Amino acid sequence: MTESQETPEELSEETPQKKAGFFSRLKQGLKKTRHSLAGGVENVIHGKAKVGPELLDELEEALLMADVGVSASSYILDELKKDVAQNRIRTPDQVLDRLKNLLVRLLEDAQGEMHVPENPPMVVLVVGINGSGKTTTIGKLAQKWKDEGRNVVLAAGDTFRAAAIDQLRMWADRIGVPCIHQKHGADPSAVAYDAALAARSRNADAVIIDTAGRLQTNANLMEELKKIKRVIGKILPGAPHEILLTLDASIGQNSVSQARLFNEALTINGLAITKLDGTGKGGAVFNIARELKLPVRYIGIGEKAEDLQDFDAGDFVRALFEK
């Protein structure tokens, strides 16, 4: 590529700074998991002069303590043991480097692109249990997409609680995007239907649909979500293009079974891991990737609009381990 063909972003001097700001916020947001995961691992590595069964056992324990989970931890340990047995790894520092690579690989194996339809609007259906961060994530995502120049329409599909409708409308007003809503108790699929029609007539780029939470074991909820999916697919073929599951990082390993239940009922396309700033259990992300092979799209590291980040496996692991 010649210089004259470079895009404005590549020439912009702001990009590295923006990236640095993004990364330091990520590090700050992951502080507690840095402490539990990287802290635990480094204690083991730095306390040992040589690589042997003792170091590897303690490392596994440190991973489990940091909520990395049985499946992801045993995958990592099996790989490390092979490397040690075949003499590819000889020092504790090499174990640490290899561990970081394996953590990135684990996450990357589950990554995949979002399906963006040829003809907009793209429809994103956001699901998850009560309090997992659906409405907040939608608000943040709408802000982010609007800042990127996309026309977004929100749909207040959590009609189960009046406060949930108001909460989404408040986000919409603040950001300056339309929010399609009906009254408390209305059929959520009717709201989704209205939103799809509104988005089509406004030539919107994206519709993001909020839904009710309750318990993941609640059969009615799953039926309700399936109905939204069916209804929306009739108006906009191929929709919803993304079913995004929000998982509260502070529930640790329980997120694996929660994600499995939603995935069985609805076929989840991607995950938003929320509240990483408030917990040391962020290591669970690795087990979710290992067990469910579901891509993490976004992470929430605070309550404000700017506290939602696109997920990048390499950045995530670097933010956990880098000094």
Ligand SMILES: Nc1nc2c(ncn2[C@@H]2O[C@H](COP(=O)(O)OP(=O)(O)O)[C@@H](O)[C@H]2O)c(=O)[nH]1
């Ligand atoms: N610290 C923090 N709080 C969050 C994050 N995401 C959501 N929350 C808070 O979690 C609570 C529940 O979020 P909400 O979006 O209402 O969950 P919903 O019931 O799934 O819609 C609210 O108080 C949010 O402000 C996050 O990434 N970090």
Ligand SMILES: [Mg+2]
């Ligand atoms: Mg909500």
